[in-house]
Amino acid sequence: MSLRRRVPFLRWSFLRLALGARNITRTGQIGDGREAAAVEYVLENARPGDVDDVLATIDRFAYEESFLINVGDEKGALLDAAVRRAAPTLALELGTYCGYSALRIARAAPDARVVSVELAPANADNARRIWAHAGVDDRVTCVVGTLGDGGATLDELADLYELAPGGLDFIFLDHDKDAYLSDLLSILDRGWLHPGSIVVADNVGLPGAPKYRAYMREQQGGRWQTVEHKTHAEYQTLVPDLVLESELLLT
Numbered sequence: 001m002s003l004r005r006r007v008p009f010l011r012w013s014f015l016r017l018a019l020g021a022r023n024i025t026r027t028g029q030i031g032d033g034r035e036a037a038a039v040e041y042v043l044e045n046a047r048p049g050d051v052d053d054v055l056a057t058i059d060r061f062a063y064e065e066s067f068l069i070n071v072g073d074e075k076g077a078l079l080d081a082a083v084r085r086a087a088p089t090l091a092l093e094l095g096t097y098c099g100y101s102a103l104r105i106a107r108a109a110p111d112a113r114v115v116s117v118e119l120a121p122a123n124a125d126n127a128r129r130i131w132a133h134a135g136v137d138d139r140v141t142c143v144v145g146t147l148g149d150g151g152a153t154l155d156e157l158a159d160l161y162e163l164a165p166g167g168l169d170f171i172f173l174d175h176d177k178d179a180y181l182s183d184l185l186s187i188l189d190r191g192w193l194h195p196g197s198i199v200v201a202d203n204v205g206l207p208g209a210p211k212y213r214a215y216m217r218e219q220q221g222g223r224w225q226t227v228e229h230k231t232h233a234e235y236q237t238l239v240p241d242l243v244l245e246s247e248l249l250l251t
């Protein structure tokens with residue numbers, strides 16, 4: 001593996017992230033147009049209808065053109081394995097960005113419906129274009145909103161997906177790290193999960209989701225069974241990260 005791939009600090013597009021940190025919180029984008037550029041790159045370079053090629057093309061863009069805050073290929077393999085374990089009929093993601101991880105979930109669960117919740121309308125538009133190019137837009141959808149809005153987005157999800165008690169098999173948390181726990185608890189309150197439902201949480205090491213990690217540690221062997229996967233932050237092998245994979249034991 002080349003040094004440039006291993007060491008993110010050698011890449012301007014990675015260093016530029018630090019400047020974009022406030023933008024990401026406000027707009028969901030880094031602020032230099034790289035997300036829109038990634039969509040154009042996929043449309044120009046990936047074979048339409050070929051999910052593998054679309055994912056590989058997004059990874060290539062993130063390694064060679066401009067760093068993206070997708071879950072990436074290394075942590076993505078952990079996500080794939082957890083999705084296969086859950087074998088979902090319905091999967092929910094919080095935090096769409098460019099639609100990369102939702103596409104991975106759809107690939108690992110070829111018969112599942114995947115719904116992704118995203119705060120930023122521009123990200124939802126980008127992701128929808130990528131999903132259409134990959135040919136999965138009939139079963140992968142984005143709802144613009146946030147679970148912290150007092151129930152409106154949860155109600156919309158319930159209506160759109162006719163979510164019955166126990167109807168949700170898989171969740172991927174990859175949005176506001178401070179909202180991981182409260183959003184998961186809101187979903188639990190709705191009764192949508194069932195024993196055996198699996199929740200994967202990205203970035204528990206970096207930037208970190210301490211309240212969520214502490215909750216899963218307290219609940220270990222009781223309500224939840226969690227494995228902490230030691231891994232690396234996306235698109236490099238220098239900076240460590242943690243992905244938590246938790247199975248619900250008791251509703």
Ligand SMILES: C[S@@+](CC[C@H](N)C(=O)[O-])C[C@H]1O[C@@H](n2cnc3c(N)ncnc32)[C@H](O)[C@@H]1O
Binds near residue numbers: 070095117123
């Ligand atoms: C790290 S990116 C998600 C990456 C994506 N899951 C992937 O791997 O391809 C985080 C995304 O969460 C969105 N976001 C931030 N806070 C949110 C919230 N409370 N609810 C929904 N989306 C949120 C941001 O706009 C951004 O698009």
